[in-house]
Amino acid sequence: MPKKKKIVVVYDEGALDISSEVQMALNGKTEPEGNSSSKDTSMTSVIEQVDTIVEVLTEVGYNVSTLLAGADISKLMEKLREDKPDLIFNFCESIEDNSYQEMNVAGLYELLGLRYTGSGPLTLGSCLNKVRTKEILSFHKLNIAPFRVFNSPDEVLRKKMTFPVIAKPIHEDASAGITNSSVVYDRDHLQSLLSEMLKKFKQPILVEQYIEGREFNVAIVGNEELVALPVSEIDFSTMPQGYHHIVSYEAKWMPDTVEYKSTVPVCPAKISSRFQKKIQNTAIKAYQVMGCRDYARVDMRVDKNGIVHVLEVNPNPDLSPGESGFSRSAAAFGWTYGQLISNIVESAFKRSVGTY
Numbered sequence: 001m002p003k004k005k006k007i008v009v010v011y012d013e014g015a016l017d018i019s020s021e022v023q024m025a026l027n028g029k030t031e032p033e034g035n036s037s038s039k040d041t042s043m044t045s046v047i048e049q050v051d052t053i054v055e056v057l058t059e060v061g062y063n064v065s066t067l068l069a070g071a072d073i074s075k076l077m078e079k080l081r082e083d084k085p086d087l088i089f090n091f092c093e094s095i096e097d098n099s100y101q102e103m104n105v106a107g108l109y110e111l112l113g114l115r116y117t118g119s120g121p122l123t124l125g126s127c128l129n130k131v132r133t134k135e136i137l138s139f140h141k142l143n144i145a146p147f148r149v150f151n152s153p154d155e156v157l158r159k160k161m162t163f164p165v166i167a168k169p170i171h172e173d174a175s176a177g178i179t180n181s182s183v184v185y186d187r188d189h190l191q192s193l194l195s196e197m198l199k200k201f202k203q204p205i206l207v208e209q210y211i212e213g214r215e216f217n218v219a220i221v222g223n224e225e226l227v228a229l230p231v232s233e234i235d236f237s238t239m240p241q242g243y244h245h246i247v248s249y250e251a252k253w254m255p256d257t258v259e260y261k262s263t264v265p266v267c268p269a270k271i272s273s274r275f276q277k278k279i280q281n282t283a284i285k286a287y288q289v290m291g292c293r294d295y296a297r298v299d300m301r302v303d304k305n306g307i308v309h310v311l312e313v314n315p316n317p318d319l320s321p322g323e324s325g326f327s328r329s330a331a332a333f334g335w336t337y338g339q340l341i342s343n344i345v346e347s348a349f350k351r352s353v354g355t356y
C-alpha cells in the first residue's frame with residue numbers, strides 16, 4: 001500500500017483577537033462584551049475550519065495533523081522540519097495579532113522549501129494592503145472605486161472627493177473597522193470619522209467612493225485551469241431604514257445583530273447567465289493579476305450603470321463548512337465540502353513549489 005501523504009494544517013489563534021480588538025477599539029471598549037447579543041464568531045470559525053479540514057482530509061486518505069503558529073516562530077520551524085509534511089494547509093493569518101506577518105509565515109514555508117496551500121507572500125501582502133490591491137487592479141484596467149488615503153483628518157479640506165464615501169482601515173480585512181457609521185455624506189462627518197479612526201486604528205485610513213448597488217462575490221479554485229464557482233449575491237433587501245447596504249463587521253460575524261440578519265447570501269445569484277459570466281470573468285482577471293494560487297474570493301459591487309467594481313481580493317478567505325461564502329458557492333456548484341477541500345489540496349500538489 002502506498003504511504004499516505006502527510007498534511008499539516010497550520011493555524012493561528014490570533015485571527016479573532018485582531019478583529020475583536022479592532023472592533024473594541026472602534027466601540028471605545030477595553031474588554032470584550034460578555035453578552036450573547038454581540039457574540040463574535042470569527043474565532044470559533046477558525047477552530048471549526050481546522051477541525052473539519054482535518055476530518056475531511058483524513059477521510060480522503062491523507063495523514064493529517066495540526067500545528068499552532070504562535071509567537072515563538074522557531075517552534076513552528078522546528079516542528080515543520082521534524083514533520084517534513086508533503087503539504088501545509090495554510091490557515092495562518094497572523095502572528096500575535098499581527099496580520100502583516102501572514103505573508104512572512106508563507107515566506108518561511110518557502111525558505112524551508114515546503115509546499116503549502118494558497119497564495120505566496122507577495123500576493124498575501126499585496127491583498128492585505130487594500131491600496132496596493134487597487135493600484136494593481138486599476139493598472140490592469142479593472143474598475144475600482146475611486147479612493148484617497150488619509151493620514152490626518154485635515155487632509156479632508158485639500159482632497160477632492162465625490163460623496164458619499166466609505167472609510168476603512170488600510171491594513172485590515174474581515175470587515176474589521178467597518179460599521180454602519182463608516183459611510184458618510186459630507187466633509188464635516190468625514191473629518192470627525194477620520195480623526196476617530198486614525199486615533200483608534202493607528203494606520204492610514206482608506207476613503208473610497210461609495211458604490212451604491214448590488215454586491216457579489218466569486219470564489220475561485222485552481223491555477224492553470226481555474227474554476228469560478230457560481231456567483232453569490234448579498235441580499236440587503238430586508239435591511240431596515242437607517243442602515244447602509246454594506247457587509248459591516250456585525251454583518252459578517254455577529255449573528256444576533258440586525259446587520260447580520262439583513263445581509264443574506266444568495267448563491268447562485270438570481271442574474272442572467274450573461275451577467276454571471278461578466279462577474280466571473282472580472283473575478284478571474286482580478287485573481288490572476290493579483291497572483292492568487294489554489295483558491296481565493298473576489299468581492300465586487302455593481303453600480304447603476306452595470307459597471308463591476310472590484311472591492312478586494314481575499315487570498316485567504318473563510319472556508320468554514322456550511323456558513324462561509326466559499327463552501328456555499330462550492331455547494332451551489334455541486335461540490336461537497338470534502339470535494340472543495342480536496343480540490344484546493346490537489347491544486348496545491350499539482351503546481352510546482354514557489355511558482356507565482
Ligand SMILES: Nc1ncnc2c1ncn2[C@@H]1O[C@H](COP(=O)(O)OP(=O)(O)O)[C@@H](O)[C@H]1O
Nearest residue numbers: 145173174175176208209210211246247311312
Ligand atoms: N467602495 C465601496 N462601496 C460600497 N460598499 C463598500 C465599498 N467598500 C466596501 N464596501 C462594503 O464594505 C464591505 C467590506 O469591505 P471590503 O473592502 O470587502 O473589506 P474587508 O476586507 O473588510 O471585507 C464590503 O463587503 C461592502 O459591503
Ligand SMILES: [Mg+2]
Nearest residue numbers: 174175299312
Ligand atoms: Mg470583503
